[in-house]
Amino acid sequence: MKDRLPGIVVKGMSSAGIFIMIFILYFLFREGIPVLKAVTLKDLFFGDLWYPAENPPVLGMFPLIVGTLAVTAASSLLALPFSLLIAVFVSEVAPRSVRELLKPVLELLGFFPSIVLGFIGMVVLAPWLQETFDMLSGLNLLNASVLLGVLTVPIVSSLAEEALSAVPGDLRDASYALGATRFETTRKVVVPSALPSILSASLLGVMRALGETMVVLMAAGGAAIIPLSIFDPVRPLTSTIAAEMGETPVGSPHYAALFFGGIVLLLMTLGINLLSAWIEKKGKLVQ
Amino acid sequence: MKKFAAVLAACAVLSISGAAFANAIVMNGSTTVLPIAQAAAEKYMAANSDVKISVSGGGSGNGIKAIIDGTTDIADSSRFIKTDEVKAAVEKGTYPVPFAVAMDALLPIVHPENPVSDLSIEQLRDIYAGKIINWKDVGGDDKGIAVVGRDTSSGTYETWQDIIMKKERVSQRALVVASSGAMLTTVAKNKYAIGYDGIGYVNNTVKPLMVGGKKGSAETALDGTYPIARFLYMFTKGWPTGEIMKFINFVLSDEGQKIVAETGFVPLRVLK
Numbered sequence: 034m035k036d037r038l039p040g041i042v043v044k045g046m047s048s049a050g051i052f053i054m055i056f057i058l059y060f061l062f063r064e065g066i067p068v069l070k071a072v073t074l075k076d077l078f079f080g081d082l083w084y085p086a087e088n089p090p091v092l093g094m095f096p097l098i099v100g101t102l103a104v105t106a107a108s109s110l111l112a113l114p115f116s117l118l119i120a121v122f123v124s125e126v127a128p129r130s131v132r133e134l135l136k137p138v139l140e141l142l143g144f145f146p147s148i149v150l151g152f153i154g155m156v157v158l159a160p161w162l163q164e165t166f167d168m169l170s171g172l173n174l175l176n177a178s179v180l181l182g183v184l185t186v187p188i189v190s191s192l193a194e195e196a197l198s199a200v201p202g203d204l205r206d207a208s209y210a211l212g213a214t215r216f217e218t219t220r221k222v223v224v225p226s227a228l229p230s231i232l233s234a235s236l237l238g239v240m241r242a243l244g245e246t247m248v249v250l251m252a253a254g255g256a257a258i259i260p261l262s263i264f265d266p267v268r269p270l271t272s273t274i275a276a277e278m279g280e281t282p283v284g285s286p287h288y289a290a291l292f293f294g295g296i297v298l299l300l301m302t303l304g305i306n307l308l309s310a311w312i313e314k315k316g317k318l319v320q
Numbered sequence: 321m322k323k324f325a326a327v328l329a330a331c332a333v334l335s336i337s338g339a340a341f342a343n344a345i346v347m348n349g350s351t352t353v354l355p356i357a358q359a360a361a362e363k364y365m366a367a368n369s370d371v372k373i374s375v376s377g378g379g380s381g382n383g384i385k386a387i388i389d390g391t392t393d394i395a396d397s398s399r400f401i402k403t404d405e406v407k408a409a410v411e412k413g414t415y416p417v418p419f420a421v422a423m424d425a426l427l428p429i430v431h432p433e434n435p436v437s438d439l440s441i442e443q444l445r446d447i448y449a450g451k452i453i454n455w456k457d458v459g460g461d462d463k464g465i466a467v468v469g470r471d472t473s474s475g476t477y478e479t480w481q482d483i484i485m486k487k488e489r490v491s492q493r494a495l496v497v498a499s500s501g502a503m504l505t506t507v508a509k510n511k512y513a514i515g516y517d518g519i520g521y522v523n524n525t526v527k528p529l530m531v532g533g534k535k536g537s538a539e540t541a542l543d544g545t546y547p548i549a550r551f552l553y554m555f556t557k558g559w560p561t562g563e564i565m566k567f568i569n570f571v572l573s574d575e576g577q578k579i580v581a582e583t584g585f586v587p588l589r590v591l592k
Contacts, residue, residue, distance in 0.1 A: 082492070159506075160509040160510065163510060169464050169465075169512055170506075172506065266493075281379075282381045282404065282405060
């Protein structure tokens, strides 16, 4: 009995975890699917007007979905090149003492509270953007993307750095033995062999930006329009759910639509997850 | 086994001391009413040490929903109960009773450097609908208007929609902020902006506008001359009894209404 106890505890805990996950999924679908009684799937996905408080409510999620995609894409474009350069620098270029300082700093920055960033975006970055570019408002796609970039850089660079460090020394030695310089070794040997892990690190960063709520709630401007420039405000799904859930009558079509937005977000994350798993599998086959 | 017994005993002691607050009141609802509810609860608990009032602000809709479900004693709301909600309550066998506890007046606000000081309801409506997009069309400088609104499900938005917009929709391009505090910060930091906020939140970082020549204040909201004003409510499950009734009476008393004034809202009557 005593020997079996740890096994029972572990099994119990892990099945409880899985059970809770399944329950959350069930809950999400149970609360979200009833929205289809009020609007058709086509109007929900492709309707471009979001006036949920009207009677009857107008629930077109297209601007919200586009807002989420736009802010995620823009922040990834800003953050990923930086993250990879930082990773290469920390892992391949920096001397040991600098690396030992930079690594924990990066890891700490990864846990920076997003509400503080959102506040900086609202109080510092927005007025600065507005003054500098003389636009109507500094609360827009650009502002939110920069902040989300700041949030994702530490995560991606820290994970990518680990991937680079994990490249076996034999490979580097072989490259040097063939007369390659350090730059050539990094570019042609180390980075390519760590590429699958670097890509999944990047996708993890993309998911972080996709799911972030507080920063976009405070800095993205919140207008439910399809952005035509990076100076337009956007209203991503996450901030819509956060801002509207508390005030909407429970069980109404609007309430269900917000849960449906949660399902859409979940599917997006799932898609990225599958992509990341596929890349990792591919990478293992190559090696 | 001994340890287990000790933990059990500790739990028992804790639950008994918890039960010492025989009179526990749970209050939930509008974040607009929250400052009043919180200050009133603190004062009331200070005077009645055997009463425990827990206050949270989950939004008017959530508060009323909690009354319908019976999970709260008092629901704070910045709007009157909706027909659907009354129906749901009656189906569940509860009867929500409204008490108007204060008045809230919304003030249109702009950046302090903005020369505009008075707008009519029609001008405000056209600005928010996106029909007027330059300050020069309402007597200001030749520059664009950054329209800032509140989330469509907030009580503040509803009041603005009902009194200012009526059947008109707020332009999709209007910025949307999630709280009264965020509204104030956004307008204070943007010289092109126009927004609106409850009278209790407006301070000297922004410039309040007159509406149709009427200055928004406690007096003009109470006498009905200032157009953008609304009542704030506390709902109870059926007619209140016992401690809940005493608390509602306290909020409506002179002392309670003084708290209303101190938190920046408009008391229901002129206090001496």
